Amino acid sequence: MQNKKWILSAAVTVLFAVGVAVSVPPGFVVKAADQSAPSAVKIDNFSFGPANLTIAAGTTVTWTNNDDVPHTVVSDDKLFKSKALDTDDKFSYTFTKPGTYNYFCSVHPKMTAQIVVQ
Amino acid sequence: MSDYIKENLNRDGIDRRGFLKCMAWAGTGALCVLQGGVLKSFALSDVMRQKVGNLKGDLSFVQISDSHIGFDKAANGDVLATLREAIAKVNALPTAPSFVLHTGDLTHLSKPAEFDTLAESLKSLKTDEIFYVPGEHDVLNDNGEMFRERFGRNAMGDGWYSFDKNGAHFIGLVNVMNLKAGGLGNLGLDQLAWLQKDVANLKSSTPIVVFAHIPLWSVYPQWGWGTDDSEQALSYLKRFSSITVLNGHIHQTMQKVEGNITFHTACSTAFPQPQPGQSDSPGPMKVPDDRLRQVLGITDVNFVRGKHSLAIVDSTLA
Numbered sequence: 001m002q003n004k005k006w007i008l009s010a011a012v013t014v015l016f017a018v019g020v021a022v023s024v025p026p027g028f029v030v031k032a033a034d035q036s037a038p039s040a041v042k043i044d045n046f047s048f049g050p051a052n053l054t055i056a057a058g059t060t061v062t063w064t065n066n067d068d069v070p071h072t073v074v075s076d077d078k079l080f081k082s083k084a085l086d087t088d089d090k091f092s093y094t095f096t097k098p099g100t101y102n103y104f105c106s107v108h109p110k111m112t113a114q115i116v117v118q
Numbered sequence: 119m120s121d122y123i124k125e126n127l128n129r130d131g132i133d134r135r136g137f138l139k140c141m142a143w144a145g146t147g148a149l150c151v152l153q154g155g156v157l158k159s160f161a162l163s164d165v166m167r168q169k170v171g172n173l174k175g176d177l178s179f180v181q182i183s184d185s186h187i188g189f190d191k192a193a194n195g196d197v198l199a200t201l202r203e204a205i206a207k208v209n210a211l212p213t214a215p216s217f218v219l220h221t222g223d224l225t226h227l228s229k230p231a232e233f234d235t236l237a238e239s240l241k242s243l244k245t246d247e248i249f250y251v252p253g254e255h256d257v258l259n260d261n262g263e264m265f266r267e268r269f270g271r272n273a274m275g276d277g278w279y280s281f282d283k284n285g286a287h288f289i290g291l292v293n294v295m296n297l298k299a300g301g302l303g304n305l306g307l308d309q310l311a312w313l314q315k316d317v318a319n320l321k322s323s324t325p326i327v328v329f330a331h332i333p334l335w336s337v338y339p340q341w342g343w344g345t346d347d348s349e350q351a352l353s354y355l356k357r358f359s360s361i362t363v364l365n366g367h368i369h370q371t372m373q374k375v376e377g378n379i380t381f382h383t384a385c386s387t388a389f390p391q392p393q394p395g396q397s398d399s400p401g402p403m404k405v406p407d408d409r410l411r412q413v414l415g416i417t418d419v420n421f422v423r424g425k426h427s428l429a430i431v432d433s434t435l436a
Binding site: 046068069070072083084086087102104108109 | 189191192193226227228254255258259297298299300301302339340341342398399400401402
């Protein structure tokens with residue numbers, strides 16, 4: 001009798017476990033980060049936020065200026081350079097190659113930041 | 119109110135303590151004049167009422183700065199109106215300035231229409247000439263080409279030049295171009311080489327006035343308020359007996375006397391900025407509407423031939 005009970009509860013446990021394994025809520029799918037999802041950098045109070053951003057290769061980064069003064073987004077290595085961005089203006093750049101990209105505002109050069117592309 | 123400062127502690131006749139005391143009064147509208155080695159100060163209101171005589175220097179000029187035509191945010195919705203008030207203030211001075219210096223940020227976004235409006239407005243200035251140096255807001259998109267074309271005045275390189283008036287030598291410098299990441303204002307090797315040559319043959323007794331947008335002394339590096347290579351420039355000038363450095367950019371008056379160099383920054387005619395470290399960032403600062411005109415202003419400068427220092431007077435719009 002005890003053996004049967006034991007087997008029964010074990011079987012239930014196994015079934016339960018299997019049941020849990022397969023009853024994954026719909027939509028819950030684990031996959032690699034979407035390479036086309038854009039990333040945002042806000043320019044606020046004379047600083048880039050986030051100051052350090054890590055993204056996957058192929059990501060487009062969009063900068064938006066929220067300050068009352070114009071700023072620019074200029075790569076230290078001259079790889080990209082926005083025109084002067086007035087309040088609410090945006091600039092976008094797609095990073096295709098892995099690496100570390102330092103950039104700054106050429107109008108207020110103390111404003112520096114970095115994008116790390118993986 | 120008049121006050122004679124009699125302590126004369128230095129061999130060169132300049133009473134440092136008295137001079138500094140005088141400069142501290144300047145913000146409230148005092149006029150300090152060095153006459154015969156003695157510093158005298160007079161209330162500006164007395165000057166205006168012509169109560170004091172013998173104050174006409176050989177040369178007088180005005181500095182205005184940071185008009186930011188095109189700016190229209192919270193700190194000042196009408197920068198053209200406050201510019202016009204500044205012009206009216208200049209035109210009401212007891213001695214009309216021989217010329218006016220604009221120390222940069224004429225415009226907010228380097229747009230042609232903004233330059234047009236600025237040029238048009240300044241036509242009402244009662245003066246013979248206007249000299250300009252660019253601010254970083256004037257050279258946003260074209261490396262300063264448009265600025266030099268319109269306001270360049272026989273300028274060289276990125277827009278530097280010099281001229282003489284009544285025995286004094288004026289030098290316009292550009293420190294807002296080719297700025298490096300993490301850096302401050304920058305003069306660059308070409309400009310420094312030119313400067314060295316420009317002053318090489320002048321007598322050391324020639325009064326020197328340097329004007330540039332970003333301060334040539336280290337006001338607050340964290341906010342970019344300084345110039346990386348200004349030490350080199352000042353080294354070419356230190357043999358002169360009187361050097362005055364006039365800057366803008368920080369939108370508030372600040373002064374420092376270092377030996378024979380007087381550094382001075384002017385108010386903006388458009389909007390104020392916070393004092394060093396008093397805010398997150400150096401951007402436009404909103405003040406109550408009835409206070410705005412108390413933090414905007416002009417600078418009047420008088421120079422008496424043969425005297426050491428220029429008399430520098432800041433006055434606000436209200």
